[in-house]
Amino acid sequence: MIHSPEILKMLETAPLFRGIPNKLVAKNLSQSKLRTLNSGEILLVTGQANNLIYIILSGRLSIQSKESDVEPIAMLSEGECVGEMSILGDGRVSAYVIAATDCKLLAIDHNALWDMIDRSHVAAHNMLSILSKRIRMTDQVMAESLEHHHGFSGVSVVDELTGLCNRHWMYEKFERCLQRSIMNNKPSCLVMLEMDQFKAFSDSYGQLGSDQALRNIAHTMMSCLRPNDQAGHYLGEQFAIFLPDTSLFDACIASERLRETINQSMVVLPSGDALPSISISLGISQVNPNDTLVNLFARADESLQRAKEGGGNCIKCVK
Numbered sequence: 001m002i003h004s005p006e007i008l009k010m011l012e013t014a015p016l017f018r019g020i021p022n023k024l025v026a027k028n029l030s031q032s033k034l035r036t037l038n039s040g041e042i043l044l045v046t047g048q049a050n051n052l053i054y055i056i057l058s059g060r061l062s063i064q065s066k067e068s069d070v071e072p073i074a075m076l077s078e079g080e081c082v083g084e085m086s087i088l089g090d091g092r093v094s095a096y097v098i099a100a101t102d103c104k105l106l107a108i109d110h111n112a113l114w115d116m117i118d119r120s121h122v123a124a125h126n127m128l129s130i131l132s133k134r135i136r137m138t139d140q141v142m143a144e145s146l147e148h149h150h151g152f153s154g155v156s157v158v159d160e161l162t163g164l165c166n167r168h169w170m171y172e173k174f175e176r177c178l179q180r181s182i183m184n185n186k187p188s189c190l191v192m193l194e195m196d197q198f199k200a201f202s203d204s205y206g207q208l209g210s211d212q213a214l215r216n217i218a219h220t221m222m223s224c225l226r227p228n229d230q231a232g233h234y235l236g237e238q239f240a241i242f243l244p245d246t247s248l249f250d251a252c253i254a255s256e257r258l259r260e261t262i263n264q265s266m267v268v269l270p271s272g273d274a275l276p277s278i279s280i281s282l283g284i285s286q287v288n289p290n291d292t293l294v295n296l297f298a299r300a301d302e303s304l305q306r307a308k309e310g311g312g313n314c315i316k317c318v319k
Helices: 005-013 022-028 110-119 121-150 167-184 198-224 248-264 293-309
Strands: 033-037 042-044 052-058 061-064 074-076 096-099 103-109 189-195 230-235 238-243 280-286 315-318
Touching (some): 052 110, 110 121, 167 230, 167 293, 189 248, 189 293, 198 230, 198 238, 198 248, 238 248, 238 293, 293 315
Antiparallel strands (some): 189 238, 189 280, 230 238
């Protein structure tokens, strides 16, 4: 089974086997079995004993804290492995693993894998790298769970003007979103947006008018975003959005939809008086493998400045 040229070719680029000679891989994994899953089928259950590691040959697996109705902790795709955490400790599974799509997997016995690790320093290094990433991901999920349960130790997370989360929350949440995107090797984007001609609007309609315009932007943002998207009030007339699992192309489509919706919406004062429509400029940056949050914001801000210099009411992006 493992001698299949197609499978060996795929394993060459899999993180667990990268850099290991094909002969060693084929010899140690000769007894490995193929397994197929239908979308929605459960592979591993929390607390279950497990002595297999699964390599994804095709499809995607969802790692979840519960069986259903929760946001995935991670999504794994072709070449990635699952089940490796149960080689530590008592060999029990630490999370649900569910097929997000139809999948084809290569099931590898732990004994065969350990034998290869004993024979190859490269294999040992690969396994250590994978385990360290999984542990960081687990630490991140635990931190988010504590944050959700306890809040920010008494620090407000809500911006009183817009009802969005404030800058303090953004840095905390966006940093975790960034690290998750990098660890899962999934495309994600940061969008910065700013109300055009804010000072002139404020001079004409006062603080009441400008505050209502910002509230209008915030409300429209939240109505346009997906449940997993993260948004906050950045500073003054600026806002920021983190779009997880989103390519640059899709981020541009979502940003254009937001731009058009805000342009077409009405700014209405509490008195019922309608003010002129407003527009926004948007700058988009795509997450890179070695990104920091500072670098990601800097590129998004650079794109935003280009949009403003181009006359506003438009979108600019950068990888």
